[in-house]
Amino acid sequence: MIYALTDSWVVAKRDLMHWIREPVRVFAGMLYPVVSVLIFAFVFGSAMSVYGGGSYQEFLLPGMLGQAIAFGTAATMMVVSLDASRGVTDRFRASPMSQTGVVAGRSIADLVNSTLEILLLVLCGLAIGWRWHLGIVSALAAVGLLLWLRFALIWVGIYFGLLLKPEASSASWMVLFPLTMFANTFVSPELMPPWLRLVSEWNPISSTVAACRELFGNPGVGGDSWAAQHAVLLAIVWPLLLVAIFWPLSVRRYRDLSR
Amino acid sequence: MAVLAEGLRKTFDKKAALDGIDLTVPAGTVCGLLGPNGAGKTTAVRILATLLRLDGGRAEVAGFDVVRDAAEVRRRVGLNGQQSTVDAVLTGRENLVMWGRLYHLSRRQAERRADELLEQFGLTDAAGKRAKTYSGGMRRRLDLASSFIMAPQVLFLDEPTTGLDPRNRGEVWREVKRLVAEGTTVLLTTQYLDEADQLADQIVVLDSGKVVADGPPDQLKSKLGGDRIEVVVRSAGDLGAAARILGAAAEVDADNFRVSAAVEDRVAALTRVTRDLADAGVEAEDIALRRPTLDEVFLTLTGHKAVAA
Numbered sequence: 001m002i003y004a005l006t007d008s009w010v011v012a013k014r015d016l017m018h019w020i021r022e023p024v025r026v027f028a029g030m031l032y033p034v035v036s037v038l039i040f041a042f043v044f045g046s047a048m049s050v051y052g053g054g055s056y057q058e059f060l061l062p063g064m065l066g067q068a069i070a071f072g073t074a075a076t077m078m079v080v081s082l083d084a085s086r087g088v089t090d091r092f093r094a095s096p097m098s099q100t101g102v103v104a105g106r107s108i109a110d111l112v113n114s115t116l117e118i119l120l121l122v123l124c125g126l127a128i129g130w131r132w133h134l135g136i137v138s139a140l141a142a143v144g145l146l147l148w149l150r151f152a153l154i155w156v157g158i159y160f161g162l163l164l165k166p167e168a169s170s171a172s173w174m175v176l177f178p179l180t181m182f183a184n185t186f187v188s189p190e191l192m193p194p195w196l197r198l199v200s201e202w203n204p205i206s207s208t209v210a211a212c213r214e215l216f217g218n219p220g221v222g223g224d225s226w227a228a229q230h231a232v233l234l235a236i237v238w239p240l241l242l243v244a245i246f247w248p249l250s251v252r253r254y255r256d257l258s259r
Numbered sequence: 260m261a262v263l264a265e266g267l268r269k270t271f272d273k274k275a276a277l278d279g280i281d282l283t284v285p286a287g288t289v290c291g292l293l294g295p296n297g298a299g300k301t302t303a304v305r306i307l308a309t310l311l312r313l314d315g316g317r318a319e320v321a322g323f324d325v326v327r328d329a330a331e332v333r334r335r336v337g338l339n340g341q342q343s344t345v346d347a348v349l350t351g352r353e354n355l356v357m358w359g360r361l362y363h364l365s366r367r368q369a370e371r372r373a374d375e376l377l378e379q380f381g382l383t384d385a386a387g388k389r390a391k392t393y394s395g396g397m398r399r400r401l402d403l404a405s406s407f408i409m410a411p412q413v414l415f416l417d418e419p420t421t422g423l424d425p426r427n428r429g430e431v432w433r434e435v436k437r438l439v440a441e442g443t444t445v446l447l448t449t450q451y452l453d454e455a456d457q458l459a460d461q462i463v464v465l466d467s468g469k470v471v472a473d474g475p476p477d478q479l480k481s482k483l484g485g486d487r488i489e490v491v492v493r494s495a496g497d498l499g500a501a502a503r504i505l506g507a508a509a510e511v512d513a514d515n516f517r518v519s520a521a522v523e524d525r526v527a528a529l530t531r532v533t534r535d536l537a538d539a540g541v542e543a544e545d546i547a548l549r550r551p552t553l554d555e556v557f558l559t560l561t562g563h564k565a566v567a568a
Contacts (some may be wrong), residue, residue: 003363005358005364007360007361008417010357010360011361013357014346014349014357017348017349017353018348019394021347021348021349021389030388085342086342086343086344087340087341087342087343087344088344088346090305090310090338090340090344091338091340092361093309093310094308094309094310094336094338095333095358095361095362096330096333096334096335097361098360098361160492243508250389256312257310258310258312259307259311
């Protein structure tokens with residue numbers, strides 16, 4: 001299926017062109033993580049303490065990475081629902097192009113985007129004193145886990161993007177924002193009330209963030225819960241589970257377009 | 260037959276959107292699907308373009324079954340929906356090259372085809388400009404060009420001129436006529452009688468998922484009484500004289516001082532009536548030729564008014 005490859009490249013290129021052509025939008029998108037790093041590191045950071053001790057800056061960066069990855073879901077949803085509402089999806093479906101190509105192209109573009117975002121946040125982190133301590137291979141493994149979660153969230157984004165109108169999709173941050181906060185991203189779950197602690201410890205975002213802290217050698221690793229103690233395992237399993245649920249759901253939703 | 264449909268049925272939420280539609284469109288002709296919103300026009304087009312599964316009946320497009328050989332159909336049809344699928348951020352040429360690649364042309368073929376289409380659709384000068392700077396009519400033409408990458412045997416146009424001003428509508432009509440002259444079969448949906456009249460060799464009128472009329476525009480118009488001439492007189496006393504001049508089939512609307520009658524020779528009738536009225540010393544407030552509106556067509560064909568959704 002050589003066409004599936006060229007088709008996905010053409011679709012991905014269309015998205016990448018949008019970023020090149022509209023640098024202002026990309027700049028605005030990149031501004032958010034940079035500004036939040038500054039706010040959390042220096043505004044809230046002075047009042048924050050890391051459970052078990054350690055620098056908050058070092059604790060923060062994996063959390064910021066996790067949040068950026070989770071917010072990517074909204075970007076996927078938006079593009080998918082816009083394409084569907086503008087009839088672009090119909091044109092794709094009525095053309096001989098490979099249907100795998102549409103999704104694969106979407107994935108390539110989103111993963112490239114997230115990789116750039118990770119790179120940007122890593123640079124910000126280095127500037128505020130964050131470091132990786134366990135060698136480059138371990139650090140790259142952490143990035144790999146982040147992109148693995150991102151890949152899983154693409155399917156979540158496709159499903160909800162096909163389900164919701166663009167207006168509803170643009171409100172997705174109202175769900176995503178608390179999801180990234182009821183986690184270990186900014187505060188150790190150990191410091192939360194018991195019920196919230198349970199939610200935060202088992203949040204898939206938490207697993208990836210905790211795994212990153214472990215692989216970067218940053219503080220805030222471990223805890224009493226099973227979830228916290230098996231972060232790397234869960235950072236692999238959670239996304240697998242998401243893919244197992246949302247891949248078939250998305251495929252069915254896509255087929256249902258012709259119902 | 261470029262398009263052949265027999266007993267097409269489609270149900271949404273237990274409501275029949277298409278209730279057994281037959282359609283035959285000979286190759287190289289234009290068929291206009293006419294009807295109010297919700298009549299089933301778009302549903303019919305989406306089924307024939309392989310976007311919707313049918314619940315009953317069967318359909319062939321370009322000689323292939325839309326269900327069993329959907330992939331073959333897709334290689335031979337172009338589709339232009341109600342919304343523009345033009346990518347505003349990309350240039351006109353980039354849009355066309357992208358579609359060329361998605362229709363599996365090589366990079367070089369896609370570029371060559373894009374340049375040909377830009378030339379054909381009169382967009383060469385704007386080729387390097389981003390589509391967001393295009394006028395409504397230019398975007399429509401670019402959209403048309405993009406569904407024309409493979410010179411499809413059958414082109415589906417779903418309300419191609421809705422929302423365009425008269426000049427831009429004219430541009431689109433010209434392109435459609437050119438494509439048909441080159442051998443493409445066109446199935447278009449429209450809410451405008453004049454559009455169907457301008458472009459179609461055959462008009463199919465849909466109402467509530469059923470075909471209520473099918474035939475060439477002339478036949479349909481004569482069935483509807485065709486054009487009418489209307490005379491509004493100054494005083495009620497002239498109504499009788501005016502009615503005599505308009506002939507035996509004249510209808511008198513005394514409340515509005517109006518007399519009207521069906522005519523076939525349009526301008527000649529207008530000249531004759533104007534002269535006769537002057538000769539008879541009847542003072543006319545207004546004399547006009549009027550085509551039946553879409554509302555009147557529906558009223559005649561379906562017995563109820565076209566309801567806008």
